[in-house]
Amino acid sequence: MYCNYCNKEIIDAKRPKGNTDYSKVYRSSEHIIQNAIGGRLESEKICCDRCNFHLEELIDKSFCDIFVPFISNINNFKKTNNSNNAPKCSGYAIYNEGNKNKMVFADVIKKSKVKKSNELIKIEKEAGTKNLDERIKNCLNEMRVAFKNFNLDNNYFKQGISKIAYNYAIYLGINIKNISNVCDVTLDSENKELISINFNTIVIPFVPGNAFDDFLELHTKFTLFHNLILFRYGKELWCYINLFNTFQFYVRLSDNYDDGENIRYKIYGQEFQYMQSNMNTNHNIYSDIIMEKAKEYTASGYKYVDTLSYNFYIKQNKLNNYFRIENPLRKFDKGEYEIIFYPWWIIQAKDKEEIIEYTTKKYIQLNQYLIKDNPTILDSELFSMSKEDREKFVELYLKSIKSS
Ligand SMILES: [Zn+2]
Numbered sequence: 001m002y003c004n005y006c007n008k009e010i011i012d013a014k015r016p017k018g019n020t021d022y023s024k025v026y027r028s029s030e031h032i033i034q035n036a037i038g039g040r041l042e043s044e045k046i047c048c049d050r051c052n053f054h055l056e057e058l059i060d061k062s063f064c065d066i067f068v069p070f071i072s073n074i075n076n077f078k079k080t081n082n083s084n085n086a087p088k089c090s091g092y093a094i095y096n097e098g099n100k101n102k103m104v105f106a107d108v109i110k111k112s113k114v115k116k117s118n119e120l121i122k123i124e125k126e127a128g129t130k131n132l133d134e135r136i137k138n139c140l141n142e143m144r145v146a147f148k149n150f151n152l153d154n155n156y157f158k159q160g161i162s163k164i165a166y167n168y169a170i171y172l173g174i175n176i177k178n179i180s181n182v183c184d185v186t187l188d189s190e191n192k193e194l195i196s197i198n199f200n201t202i203v204i205p206f207v208p209g210n211a212f213d214d215f216l217e218l219h220t221k222f223t224l225f226h227n228l229i230l231f232r233y234g235k236e237l238w239c240y241i242n243l244f245n246t247f248q249f250y251v252r253l254s255d256n257y258d259d260g261e262n263i264r265y266k267i268y269g270q271e272f273q274y275m276q277s278n279m280n281t282n283h284n285i286y287s288d289i290i291m292e293k294a295k296e297y298t299a300s301g302y303k304y305v306d307t308l309s310y311n312f313y314i315k316q317n318k319l320n321n322y323f324r325i326e327n328p329l330r331k332f333d334k335g336e337y338e339i340i341f342y343p344w345w346i347i348q349a350k351d352k353e354e355i356i357e358y359t360t361k362k363y364i365q366l367n368q369y370l371i372k373d374n375p376t377i378l379d380s381e382l383f384s385m386s387k388e389d390r391e392k393f394v395e396l397y398l399k400s401i402k403s404s
Contacts (some may be wrong), residue, residue, distance in 0.1 A: 063160025162199035165239035165251035206248035222274035
């Protein structure tokens with residue numbers, strides 16, 4: 001077996017203790033979704049022990065740091081630091097300013113409390129506020145965290161999410177030759193160790209394009225999970241990635257992939273991972289919701305044979321799977337519909353504004369779910385704020401993926 005990154009032949013054994021002869025590489029288990037963000041699926045078919053080590057340094061550490069503000073709030077999360085020291089982070093917070101909700105940048109947030117906001121100080125100074133210190137203190141006290149900053153303003157997010165897609169494809173048996181041109185690897189000229197890596201994938205944020213997906217995403221009880229779907233559409237190979245039921249993206253791994261089957265699309269595999277070990281709810285809760293809604297849809301004129309196109313697949317009255325590959329634009333009353341490839345539909349039909357609005361809603365859902373000891377802000381409050389305020393954070397969110 002060969003390593004999919006450095007191409008060296010892997011010795012089918014663990015590296016002997018103290019062995020530093022890196023011209024030889026050994027067996028190693030790589031997590032598909034990074035262990036530090038709760039990924040449990042792992043495989044020894046992906047890379048050697050040396051590449052595993054380098055990938056951690058080159059991509060995983062920085063990628064996983066982005067999620068620290070959430071992870072510290074997830075109950076029973078195994079990878080959480082064992083102390084009560086919630087990590088400090090920055091973010092956005094709102095407070096009431098003359099009957100209007102105003103959002104400011106919070107430089108230091110600790111345990112859902114805003115400790116410092118330079119923007120607030122500046123605003124109050126400029127307004128010539130008397131008793132400045134007291135006013136600031138009061139404002140900070142009543143401030144509510146809208147969302148914690150997750151520093152997506154870097155390339156690590158794209159690299160990390162692309163690596164998940166790439167590894168998942170290898171895990172499912174996709175021939176590396178078909179996807180290797182989205183992954184630029186540089187090896188050291190002497191010892192052939194991995195020294196840099198860059199994924200040049202296309203990454204597209206998910207936005208619901210029909211009533212069914214909208215319902216599922218925004219009007220059902222929020223649960224924490226990761227979800228991966230690898231699929232081919234025509235000659236394109238894509239992976240749908242959903243992290244924390246919030247960060248939802250399509251990653252394109254190939255535009256010239258052919259497995260010889262003459263069908264419109266094919267699913268290679270789907271993976272669901274629930275995040276909380278203390279979840280006493282049924283782990284199939286998500287499937288149940290989909291099933292319930294799917295029945296409703298089929299009852300109201302959605303033809304059984306068409307359900308494949310409607311992103312869920314029902315067999316013998318049981319939900320078999322749920323995909324987001326095609327987005328039907330439907331006119332059922334007239335028996336007409338048009339099937340559009342979901343990612344391209346998002347690119348073509350969704351303007352930035354809509355992506356911002358959806359992204360904001362999803363992100364707020366996650367924060368409301370996690371920030372339990374803090375009176376969370378409501379959607380209505382969020383949307384009562386100025387557009388500029390809302391755009392502030394989504395700008396950050398989208399920056400990292402725009403470049404593709
Ligand atoms: Zn390797």
